[in-house]
Amino acid sequence: MMNALAARVPTAALVALVLVPACAHAQEPTREALIRKERQERAARLKPEQTSRWEQRILLINEKKIPQRLSYGYNGLRAKLGGMITQGGFGIGPEYFREDLLDGRLETQASWQISTRGYQRGLLRLGSRELLGGRIEAEMLSMHHYYPKIQYYGPGPDSKKTGRSNFLLDDNSVDWSLGAAPVKGLLLGASTGLLWINVGPGREKKFASADSLYSPEEMPGIDRQTDFHRYGAFFRVNYLDNPAGPRAGGFYLFQFNRYDDRRSLGYGFNLYEAELRQYVPFYNQRRVIALRARTHLTDTHAGETVPFYLQPWLGGPDDLRGFRPFRFRDRNSLLLNAEYRWEVFAGMDMALFADAGKVFPRRGQLNFSRLEKSYGFGLRFNVRNRTFLRMDFGFSREGFQAWFRFNDVFPMRPLGTSSTQPYQ
């Protein structure tokens, strides 16, 4: 068979060689005719231009603005996902959000969430937009938290990892704040609010309830509930290049707040907070050194103490990343973070970080001795210069922690009295 074919091919090729030029000359004497013939042949087998199913689906999603519709919901009513406190589980619930009230000058947000771990979080917020050309910011924020399993390891820097317990926190608050921006980047303001708190036995069965392990002396406020009137002032300088994913600039915040015990149980205190952040970019911002120093200091009048649930704490995804959440707690805290970030590709940065910090009972202990340290690395996923997912892997003397968060490592927080509450 092969032989027969082989015998035929040279003959056919010969015929072709003889015929082709002649045919070509006879039928396609010009380049133009050749091109025309090619087009005619193509015209005979035309078909509608099509895109793949996947492309059609993506187009549909994009054209119908399905993500935007889902995120905005129906006339502002939508589902709120996530956003719970660390280790609070995955939260879900309805949210009403409008930014077009009063002809776009008023923004409102109301939400209620319950999480997979039984945590609940409610929020009602009214905020101004573009008052006096954006120079005035006014906000009313009311919150409710029902956090039944907050970790507690005992007071002070020497608390033990093995001392883990948990407690219930149930609070309601309402705060009003007013800020003025006399020049770009500078914000001065004051705020006031009310806070009602109820604490109780933790609902986590795997661990002891805090009140069974620690005495009221170690956990001031565990045995007696009170309410607070709080008020204060803040001062902020913000010249970050992009607050959602900064690569350059600085952020300096100073706040003073007074908590008055409305039931005169001796839980009033002053809270001083300072936070300094600096971003040092190089190689066209493809490399960044991010630095942060933060301290919370408290003082009390004679006969007063700071209740344990309002004491600053350290440990977790946003501060000491090699330690468990809420690992250290005392009347004062100091935190230092340094990150070296570099761009791996356009949508992802990597980071090496070092955290150091401590909690301490007396303000005079504000120094760099006996710092707890953690180290690690992380991934930062960005879209249009906004960090939408962060993974951090931290190591410390107490082991290893992995964090998956949907925020920047030094997240922007609200200002004023409401921001001073440790559990948001």
Place this chain on the structure above:
Amino acid sequence: MKRLPLALLFATLLPAQKFYPDDPLLVEPPPLDAGKPARRKLSDWYDLFWHILATPGEKQPRAGPPVRARNVNTLGDPMDGAWYVRRHYWRRMTIEELQRGAGGTAPPEFPWTVVAAKGEGITPGFTILDAKKRRFFVKLDPKSNPEMMTAAEVISDRFFHALGYHVADEYIVEFHPADLVIQDRLTFINQHGQKRPFTRRNLTELLVKAPRLHDGRYRAVASLALEGQPLGPFRWFGTRADDPNDTAPHEHRRELRGAHVFFAWLGHDDSRAINTLDTLVTREGRTFIRHHLLDFGSTLGSGSDRPNSPRSGAYLFTWRDSAIQMATLGLAVPYWAKARYPRYPSIGLFESKVFDPEKWVPEYPNPAMLNRLPDDEFWAAKQVMHFTDEEIRAIVDTGRLSDPEARDYLVRCLIERRDKIGRAYFRKVLPIDRFELRSGELVFEDLAQKHGLPSPAPYEIVWREFDNQLMQAGAVLGRGAKAPAGGGPYIEAEISAPARPSQKVYVWVRGGQVVGIERTW
């Protein structure tokens, strides 16, 4: 009779001859009627992931002869037609012609009626009908960078027009909000995907995102709607299945392969399909598809809504580079990250010192650009080098940059980038062109010498017989510039330079006229 199909197969496979009597064809034959092709949209996200993960289209073979550009005439140029028109390099355009671009004489006239608006998007903009009912797309600068996007759009539009592409007729315009009238019952889709009436307040909110001039007016770029019915973007690979005239796969079209050089020169890293547009045009009773480049807002130093990324000129993602960055903890600093940019808000991030045309790539792999060969690059580079300093300055002037220092900086960058392009690509093939037979001698221009770049001259010419049917060169007829007499209807000149032994240019002459050029490397 059984042998006849086999013979016919050979007949279709074998090219009949190298040259036809009408070669070289400078203009595409009249197109076949395209009928009624359907409009179709492409997804830029799909385009992004497809090209990053798979890079579609026919690629150059790893071994064996490369696939040369398929849509060129025997001189190696695309023919004037639906894709391309030979312009500045082939007939030097005047300064006025360069500045006019694709039109340049009829800006939109007031009052403008807003007939469509974007509720979102990175650049604020809207569509208007002007006093003469002509449709224009109006886009504004980002607040942080006055003049940047509008200047980049118009300047690059003029360059791409002079380089031969079909582009829109664009103008820098200034308007006062009072010049705008909103069409009755106009609606728009807001950022939440909701259909809403478009009101004066929406217009104000849109304009608030743009910088305002001292006199209260706004500066914008107005692009006249392209002639014909829009059909959607073209892809940088394959062909349109419903277009009878689209015979060459796009990844093998010279003007799309060579576009890499132009895009590098002008910092056009946004080479996505959606920045192109096909329109159905009717001319002389024939309906055909014309192919355009569009939307140059992300060129030069502009990233449309902000300065361009310093990554410009590098892929957004490659496995290799990402692995290197991860493994070295970022200590392996990419070359582009070392660029220094002066602070010109109206320019954005654009420079020439670190720019390397051979390293430059668009944001993600472009199948046509990936297939480019040294002759594609030379074809483009010679056009870039053809722009004089004065012409570059004149085109930059169309951007109406108010800061003379910024304007001079941009001109300087473009000149330096141009020269780097010449140096890079004139060394990969013999940099000679504009062949003609004058008084019986083969003459040509040494473009490297002409532009003051290293030249491989002197050149040697060997003349041979050429059999057009067999497509084979025969006996040597002579040496030197003087074309030999006799030797049949076609003779071939092989031009070489001892300084670059692997590079040759073949020129074919018929009846005293150059009919073919081919380069090897």
